[in-house]
Amino acid sequence: MRPTLYIPSFCAFLILLFSGIASSCSNDQADAGYFSGKFRLDFATVRLQNAVPVLALDSKDTLKASSIPTFGFTKKDGQRVLVNHSPDEGKGIVIHSVSDILTSRIFTAKLDTIPVDPVKVQSAWVGGGYLNLVLYMDYYSKKHKFGLYRSAQSPNALYLSHNKEGDSEGYPVRIYMSFLLNGLQRSANDSTSFSVNIPTSSGLKIYKFTFL
Known part of the structure; x- marks a missing residue:
């Protein structure tokens, strides 16, 4: 499962x-x-x-x-x-x-099988050894599912999965989540660079990060 x-x-x-x-924060x-x-x-x-x-x-x-x-x-x-x-x-x-806060880690999966229902991104940053996200999702009554995945071939290209489980159109709800960033490949100078692909109403939005 x-x-x-x-x-x-x-x-x-x-x-x-x-x-x-x-308060509202417009910075990505x-x-x-x-x-x-x-x-x-x-x-x-x-x-x-x-x-x-x-x-x-x-x-x-x-x-x-x-x-x-x-x-x-x-x-x-x-x-x-x-x-x-x-x-x-x-x-x-x-x-x-x-x-x-919703707390998890990175999992490996076949990326063409993960659900990608859209969200709206308010903020995305690295802190405390975690990828931290503040998102808006369209919520009515059903449970939503989130996960962060990568393929075995590209371990530093991450993809956020969102499954609204057929939830009806409702109202925007702000959601906070953190994903532990262990297991990413480091570069020769001991820094770590990775990307995060997040599904939005206008397609995948890509964020790039580098941290020590």
Whole structure:
């Protein structure tokens, strides 16, 4: 069975709530932060230290357990999350909420067999060792599936798969996701270059990245 990421109805509702918090970002490649007034949304990775979760922000900062809510996210090492926080004079960072981001890795498949229902790209960037995407999908009621694939012949050419499972035309929903970038081929100078092909209403949109 091909591994995929699922978006159940209740998750789509939560994503819609976050859409109201995060400000619009028109850049195709952006950093992990989204601002709205005094609030900031950042991508982070859950790390377990003696079974206690800490949040490693892509900015290299770490948020300790005393400031992290005890609910709202999966306490599993490597889980990607969205952190809603703001600075507080004299108290450092105040975390308002932590919620799961769809988290997966790259799989190998025959590329002509993967579903390519279109999405709209808001942002695509590399941070924290992950490919991070902020997308809009047309959602009505059914679960959607996402995955990131490559062929055995071209391991650094990645393709996003989206299967809307016959979902009816609905309304745009913002979705956040992160894919672990291990296993990509490195160049002679130890950097890694790769491309990501994302299906949109106007065809495949190609993004190219290089990172150390």
